[in-house]
Amino acid sequence: MNRPLTVAALAALAMAVAGQASAEPGVDHAHVPGGQRFLTAPTGAPTLFDAGVTAADGRRAGRLLLSSADGSRQSADGGTTWSSLAGTAGTPFRLANTAGDVVAVDTDGAACGGTCFRFARKQLTPGGWAAAGTATVTFAQPVTSARFGRGVVLLGDGKTLLAAVSGGSYAAVVASTDDGVTWTETARPATGAGWSAASLSATADGGLIAALGRNEDLRGEVPANVALYTVRAPAQTGTGWGAPVRVAADSGTAPSVTLLGNGALVLSSGRPDNVLRFSFDGRGAAWTSPTTVYRNHPTTGGDADGWYTPEGATARPLRHLGSSGTVGIAPLAGNRVLVTGDNCAPGWGCPTDAAVGGYQVDSVPALWKSAVEVDTDQWGKADLATMFQRGELAVVNTPLSCYGDASGCRQSLAAYAFDGDPRADSSLVTANRSVTLRLPRAVPVTGLGLHVWLQGAADVRIETSVDGTTWATPPRAARDGFLRPFSAPVTARYVRISDPNPVTDPSAAFLHEIELYTAAVGFEHDYPGQPPRGNGWVTASTLATVVNQATVPSAERISSRFLRIKDDTTTQIGRATWTHAAATSVTAEFRFLGHGTTNRGLLFSLKGRNGTAASTPYGFWLTGAGRLHWANYSQNPPWGTALNPAAVDIGTWHTVKLVATMTQVQVYLDGALVATRPKSQAATTIGAIEIGSTGTATTGDDWLIDDVAYTS
Known part of the structure; x- marks a missing residue:
């Protein structure tokens, strides 16, 4: 899959360092192997969540949570092996409290008044999900149904949670400041009939994006297609949403969108098939064409109009049978995601009717997975995580503070800035909101990628030094998503990153993730088993x-x-x-x-x-x-x-x-x-x-x- 350059400033800079004019190298930026079956059971419609934690030494203790139609599972090795997890939960999220708790709310709620819905609330324990009371959502106007979507966002203040909720005639954003116990509607990014699912994510330029499914062309209660939409907001406030934009006329079932540490957005959805789309600059204004990661549907046994009508049951398009098109995604690293889906939709996906056949795989209920590489044009990425773990990279002269819930805030760790996790619950925070990095040696730095929460309109300040004493502010090219490129390479051993705005909230998060780019060609953004792509050369x-x-x-x-x-x-x-x-x-x-x-x-x-x-x-x-x-x-x-x-x-x-x-x-x-x-x-x-x-x-x-x- 080739694509035009989307990070033109750094692309031109990398070429200039190499002594050649800017040009499209025509390299592949996403490596999407087909899905391979890993569980065979009466299971389907999976979701994934990254509940991993980073230790002070920078080592990541992975914990992936998998929920599907027949229960919950967890993996501590990146999805290679799975064990059962007691209980079930719908939409999980992490809190910025002392324990870094993971809690969740059930997907579907029950009405408690015209503008009120209640959902079961759960908390993750070592053994599984335990009941943790009730979550209540209050809407701005009466609703008849409410369903939590995927992807709850913890804002950089470390206290405010934002989630997407849909109900057929609307898609709303709701906020909580008490760990997901009470929620209040902040906006309705979409209204009108048919909204069936929603997912929320931060964007690389400091905004928000919601991915929405919409049932269109209904035949009875079954849509002939589920269209895929996105809607964006310029800031992480829960308000200020633009109009929904139709991405595709189909493949809108159960969308999930997530922001990676390298600044790219990944959008998964399905029906027909199980597909991925990428926004490599992390804004979500434009997406690549869909890439199919898994396909399993019957090709024989349908009616003359292309639908399948089982006796006494609901008719569905034959092309929509087989896999449900529900795709779960969770980051494995700053540029990798684990993708899961099912072989058969629960219940109706793979009929036992002998006339139905011609599956690309078969009619056995199962789950599949695929590890997907997603790389951007930020060439010359330094492996800060390894440098930090080896003791070669240091955060100097910056006492770390806690952030989040003021009564039990989470202690910041330097390692949070290099762990590949751009979420606000993993943030490097100092009282003066300034961080100084000391690299192993002076290198020609071409720019920084920063996921950062700033307390004002001024963008982050970046200073460099060779000796840690004399500092300069390098001229910068135009910001591109989370990328702050320099106009020319700057030799530096020390890099200082500061919030120039007045401090209005000392307990807010600050620096979630740093990527540093140099004139050297490393191979962090190349695909294992493949020839080197050149990184611009x-x-x-x-x-x-x-x-x-x-x-x-x-x-x-x-x-x-x-x-x-x-x-x-x-x-x-x-x-x-x-x-x-x-x-x-x-x-x-x-x-x-x-x-x-x-x-x-x-x-x-x-x-x-x-x-x-x-x-x-x-x-x-x-x-x-x-x-x-x-x-x-x-x-x-x-x-x-x-x-x-x-x-x-x-x-x-x-x-x-x-x-x-x-x-x-x-x-x-x-x-x-x-x-x-x-x-x-x-x-x-x-x-x-x-x-x-x-x-x-x-x-x-x-x-x-x-x-x-x-x-x-």
């Missing part, structure tokens, strides 16, 4: 794929993903090449680690041209024994004595840096200058960096590469 690769750190456990965890160049064939060379506009002076840098014991060496070079002819201005060979050699292509063999008298252990991470002009190159190994050498071949320009295995005939090379930086 033109990339070519052979036998080079991105891997999760967990798949190479012997490698020290310096980030969550690496590039792996593994040469196990005598017919190809494993390599990756990053190509740039022609330049006469460049600085190139990358990290490397030899994986395994059969490495012959790693070849890397700066590629270019001599006039119009291809050339290699500078070439190098790192042997499997840890010796670094410069290439002199005027002699055969080209390798002279080693540049480093003491060999490095290739089984640990090291950094190579090349500072090149058209007359010489300075070679740094782990920050120390080891040699200055002339050109390996005659050349007039440099236009690429290439990293690869030792040759076509040799096999066994297995290298991990990270943080490829290139400036001109």
